[in-house]
Amino acid sequence: MAPGLFITFEGIDGAGKSSHIAPLAAAWRAQGRCVTLTREPGGTPLAEKLRALLLHDDMDALTEALLVFAARRDHLRCVIEPALARGDVVLCDRFTDATFAYQGAGRGFDTQVLSYLERIAQTGLALEPDLMRNPDLTLWFDLAPDVAAARLADARSPDRFEALDTAFFHRVAQGYAARAASAPQRFARIDAAQPQAQVWQQLTAVLVQRGWLADGAGVVPAMSVPGATL
Numbered sequence: 330m331a332p333g334l335f336i337t338f339e340g341i342d343g344a345g346k347s348s349h350i351a352p353l354a355a356a357w358r359a360q361g362r363c364v365t366l367t368r369e370p371g372g373t374p375l376a377e378k379l380r381a382l383l384l385h386d387d388m389d390a391l392t393e394a395l396l397v398f399a400a401r402r403d404h405l406r407c408v409i410e411p412a413l414a415r416g417d418v419v420l421c422d423r424f425t426d427a428t429f430a431y432q433g434a435g436r437g438f439d440t441q442v443l444s445y446l447e448r449i450a451q452t453g454l455a456l457e458p459d460l461m462r463n464p465d466l467t468l469w470f471d472l473a474p475d476v477a478a479a480r481l482a483d484a485r486s487p488d489r490f491e492a493l494d495t496a497f498f499h500r501v502a503q504g505y506a507a508r509a510a511s512a513p514q515r516f517a518r519i520d521a522a523q524p525q526a527q528v529w530q531q532l533t534a535v536l537v538q539r540g541w542l543a544d545g546a547g548v549v550p551a552m553s554v555p556g557a558t559l
């Protein structure tokens with residue numbers, strides 16, 4: 330059995346993550362791999378309830394942090410770890426880097442506390458009891474906040490995060506850049522300002538280069554992918 334692969338997609342709101350996840354899942358499935366497609370916050374019935382609170386109810390940064398890690402713990406326990414144990418490719422729209430970027434850099438919440446919560450929420454679930462689960466690869470969609478905002482402007486009514494100002498998203502973008510610099514082996518930066526066909530080429534090239542996806546994978550996704558919501 331091929332070992333499981335845990336791949337996360339990160340970037341500010343509107344960077345283009347969701348548009349590429351479903352086509353990547355299709356590319357892997359076409360090559361015979363089982364894929365688990367999921368998202369954070371969310372991915373389990375309990376975590377989806379916490380997501381609704383996080384996206385719509387007013388709360389302070391500590392409450393936000395506690396809720397995202399509670400949702401993550403349930404998600405790891407019920408979905409991610411079992412899928413990795415089966416040998417699936419797990420494609421997850423956001424994970425802990427989002428917490429460091431949004432609650433840490435964006436809200437200014439203490440990153441040492443986040444690191445502590447990360448350790449207790451992400452440890453003790455895999456076969457090796459001391460393993461703190463981290464992604465094998467993080468595809469970071471890097472895009473200027475004003476371009477992302479323009480892409481989202483007509484797309485949907487904003488949630489509690491999307492309604493925040495550009496200064497917040499500049500801080501979040503800097504938070505992602507700092508996370509990427511601190512773990513260069515794990516992160517692959519995708520230039521999300523490119524047209525979608527080129528974003529797709531860059532994404533698949535990263536995966537082919539690691540030997541995880543065979544060359545010539547899949548079709549370039551249409552600009553809007555029906556059923557791409559997770």
Ligand SMILES: Nc1ncnc2c1ncn2[C@@H]1O[C@H](COP(=O)(O)OP(=O)(O)OP(=O)(O)O)[C@@H](O)[C@H]1O
Pocket residue numbers: 340341342343344345346347348349480481484521522523524525526528552553
């Ligand atoms: N490379 C691209 N060029 C232009 N528009 C794009 C590109 N990629 C995605 N879009 C469009 O930008 C909008 C946001 O894309 P998408 O929903 O994939 O972003 P996202 O990163 O998943 O956002 P969020 O995190 O807020 O859910 C969509 O309307 C999508 O069609």
Ligand SMILES: Cc1cn([C@H]2C[C@H](O)[C@@H](COP(=O)(O)O)O2)c(=O)[nH]c1=O
Pocket residue numbers: 342368369370397422423424425427428429431432490491
């Ligand atoms: C995992 C995670 C997410 N967030 C924020 C980031 C986004 O604004 C929303 C999720 O919406 P999306 O359309 O699914 O991207 O939640 C956060 O603040 N902290 C986190 O850990």
